[in-house]
Amino acid sequence: MPEYAPSLTPAHEAFLRDLFPGDGCVFAPEALNAFSTDASRERAMPWAAVRPETREQVAELLRWADAERMPVYPRARATGQVGNAVPVKGGVAVSLLRMNRxxxxxxxxxxxxxxxxxxxxxxxxxxxxxxxxxxxxxxxxxxxxxxxxxxxxxxxxxxxxxxxxxxxxxxxxxxxxxxxxxxxxxxxxxxxxxxxxxxxxxxxxxxxxxxxxxxxxxxxLPETSASVLVGFANLDDCMDGVAAGFGAGLLPCACEFMDATTLSAIRLGSDIPLDAGAQAALLFKFDGTAEGVAAEVRRLTDALGPTGPLSVEVGQGAEEEAIWAVRRDISPASYRLRPHKISEDLSVPRGRVPQLVAAAQAVGREFGLPVLCYGHLGDGNIHTNVMHDRAVPGDEDKAHRVKDRLFKAALDLGGTISGEHGTGLTKAPYVAGQLGPEQLRLMEQVRRAFDPHEIMNPGKGW
Known part of the structure; x- marks a missing residue:
């Protein structure tokens, strides 16, 4: 295991103040708090934070950090959801927001x-x-x-x-x-x-x-775009609908999916342009020339006919924005079901999405927790939100058990535990279950070729 500097010494502080004058360097605990977390809400305090403005400052910082065995944690807006920017070994957080030209x-x-x-x-x-x-x-x-x-x-x-x-x-x-x-x-x-x-x-x-x-x-830049929101009576019809769309030779720029639990959460707070009986929905978007987009929308609606959709809503311009409001409302709507959630981004081969959704719904019922399934059906990347209430004894433990089962389901279906978010802190313990020991060994060798003392963002999963 690599050995790191145990703390920030007065000499370290002096070096950082010289390299990053004024507010380019942060040491006060109340100010460092802003550099301690990301969207995952995992938290650990750095010993210092710096705001480089030039590549030369970054080079001098990493020359010093490597010599001093100082952990370094690059970050920007900290929108990541897995704790990848959290400085779990102290060290120096490096905000790149001033390199913004x-x-x-x-x-x-x-x-x-x-x-x-x-x-x-x-x-x-x-x-x-x-x-x-x-x-x-x-x-x-x-x-x-x-x-x-x-x-x-x-x-x-x-x-x-x-x-x-x-x-x-x-x-x-x-x-x-x-x-x-x-x-x-x-x-x-x-x-x-x-x-x-x-x-x-x-x-x-x-x-x-x-x-x-x-x-x-x-x-x-594409000339225009149009979106189509389609409601279905059940999951099977919905999956037939997406197969019909791609089978007609169409390649939308977006193909989003929402399951029954997701739609129920949205409906608790707003009316949506879907048939009231819809228990699953697809949202397509096409972009390109005006003539091409119009032709693709016509071909899609024709292809969907045999799958028996309950409703088909087409929008352009302001109407298109209204359709996409349904998709944007998912995250805030999820909290109408429970006050807390574990948000995952599983990905499986596209043809196996129905099995993943069915498995998620079944394990949710088993543990008595709502599980929302939605997201990028076009490439098999389905977000699962496990909703729970930490104030209820045992609820958080149940949510983590659901998460364990969802990860296993994704891997059993030939998928991955993360299609987008990465592993960071929250998924680090699960990485070895997806990547074999030989892959992990080679990846560590590659890492050490660039960073022999492993000072860069230590403590995180692949």
Whole structure:
């Protein structure tokens, strides 16, 4: 096991104050509290926090940290849900939010260069002004950063058509422990020279180094979009509906699913444009030219006919936003059932989603807890929210037992315990159940090639 600095000494503090003057360095406990947690609500206090503004500062920090065996925890907006940004071994939290410049958006190369602290939706808006499009859209897109999305290989609604973050990264610049800078890839859309090291960084959760520069590819901005919300009497009809859509040769940019428990939670607080008898729903979105989108919507509605949908609602413009309000309401609506939840992001082969949902509903009934199943059906990534009440004796223990069973069900179906969120702290104990010892051994060797003393984000799962 690696050995780390046991505490922050006065000499350490002096070094950090010199490197990060003014409010670029934080030591006060009340201020450090903001750097102690993420959306998982797991918590551990760092010994210090710093706010670099340049790559040179990051390089000097990691030269010092490697020599002092100081744990380093990169972070940005801390929207992750698995505790990956939580500094469980003390050390120094490194906020990259001040490295937030959009350096270039080029409509000839169809490429852009940004710093890691750029908010993803701000970047997308800047691209749209030039009629260009950066498709990755995690749920946190309006507050999460490009660097955070890359470190977690963020997915999102549009992944079924456009893929996940790793599919859009052309190049990365990263600083490694010891202070050296690694430039990987560039602006070329194709490059097969050497090992693709940048792909190791995408999804590595800050375990290899600190990303200081990002180059991503772009495509032309779609002209328009339309969405279709479809209600079904039961889960089987719903799955027949999605099979009919893809079977008709359609590739929506989003294909979302909501089960009966999810719909019941939403209906407790608002009216939704679904037949009152619907016990499952699909939400499709198409984008492209006006003519192409209109044709795809017609083909979808024709293909759905034989599956017997209870309702079909088509929307564009303001009407499309009203349809998507149903999907956006899921997270707040879930708390209408219970005050607490364990939120997981299981993923299975798309054809096995019905078995996963059935297993989730069955284990929920067994333990007397509501389990919401919803999410990205187009790529088999289903979110499961295990609702419970910690004030009820035994409820939280039941919720964790449900979680255990859901993870086993996903693996038994040939899936994964995480399609998007990563493992961090909350799933770290389960990683070995999915990855065999040989994979884990090789991954640790790769990690040590970049970070021989394992100072980067220690204490987390793969």
């Amino acid at each position: 959009i350096l270039d958006i080029d409509g000839r190369d169809f490429a852009a260069e940004v710093e890691p602290g750029v908010i993803t939706s701000d970047f997308q808006a800047a691209c749209a002004e030039k009629r260009l499009f950066y498709p990755p859209d995690p749920a946190s897109v309006k507050i999460s950063t490009m660097g955070g999305n890359i470190s977690t290989c963020a997915g999102g609604l549009r992944a079924v058509k456009y893929g996940v973050t790793r599919d859009w990264v052309l190049g990365l610049t990263a600083v490694l422990p010891g202070g050296s800078t690694l430039v990987m890839g560039g602006r070329s859309h194709k490059d097969v020279v050497g090992l693709d090291l940048k792909r190791l960084f995408v999804g590595a959760g800050g375990k290899l180094g600190i990303i200081t520069g990002v180059t991503v590819k772009l495509i032309p």
